Amino acid sequence: MRWTMWWAMAAVLLLGGCAGMRLIESDVNSHSQWPSGRAPGSFHFERLPSQQAQAARQDAVEAAALPALQKAGFTLAAPGTTPEYAIQVASRLTRYDRAPWDDPYPWGWNTGLFYGGRYHRGASLGLSFYAPQPYYVQDVSVLIRDARTQRVLYETSARHDGRWADEAVRGTLFEAAMKDFPQPAISPRRVRIEIPR
Template identity: 45%
Template sequence: MNSVTSDVATFGEWPAGRPPGSFTIERLPSQQARGAQQDTLEAAARSALEQAGFKPATDAASADVVVQIGARVTRTDFTPWDDPLWWRWGGNYWRRPGYYWRPGWGFPPQYESQYDQEVGLLIRDRRTGSPLYEARASNESRTQASTAALGAMFQAALKDFPNAVPQAHRVQVQLAPQAQ
């Protein structure tokens, strides 16, 4: 896999003529409790913010904007019994939308996992606290997203910056060769 495709939606009205400026990432109390996990997520988002033209602030008080980030990864396990056609055909024929399996004899039946992954960020003006830009990127995969893949999802979320495109649309981001 050398690219990540995400469904992206962006919202807000970035002020015309305002450059991206400096940023600081703000942690919510729940994120402070997961320090190492949050550090990894912030590193992935930081790279995407810098590619969008933002610069890290030397301290929170001097930042032009405050960024809040988040990520969600949900694993769903499917079994043949989740498919009602499995029972009609007997044996362990089974299918899921987009996947068709040949008949199998014996057990154990085949299991399959799917990961629903989403990243999001909110950019607020530091002085007024007003929200300026919100972006979300999500995808479904048969494997859990690596740190590089989450970074690519943040890149996809900021691909349209500073324009807001609220209609969900697909964005593909190539992974760096060492990230594969």
């Protein structure tokens, strides 16, 4: 009885901790030609023709990247002023119906407990079948140029794969991509950031 109580308490604490935060792990690649002693400064967002054609979508991508850029010391230039830097940001999301670790036996070869799927019961036959949950791969990238010379000073990208694909995850990917700015860092490397659920 005592062991049962301890196991129950441990499960409650584990579930309680998992309920409040989620760990976003990203694979980050960064390459720097940042001049020694140079500080971040004002910038404007630069868009490719394809990004200009999808202005509303690119607005959302830039909004997700802005906090990470500000945290690194950049400030968005006021309209009509000349910025020091031109920054191009991009984001790509790919959705898969089944994760690589999902149960390959949809009729219940295992419980699905450790695979993240859900079981549903067929109303007419009374049978259980496995319904895998969506799986996402999300990439973001940041390219920083000297606005006057157009020289590339810093290039970084981050990738995350998992069950989540909301705006908080995209913002966290940009934060991970800029985490070591402006220093050159081991690439690729794993960056872990916790965010609220």
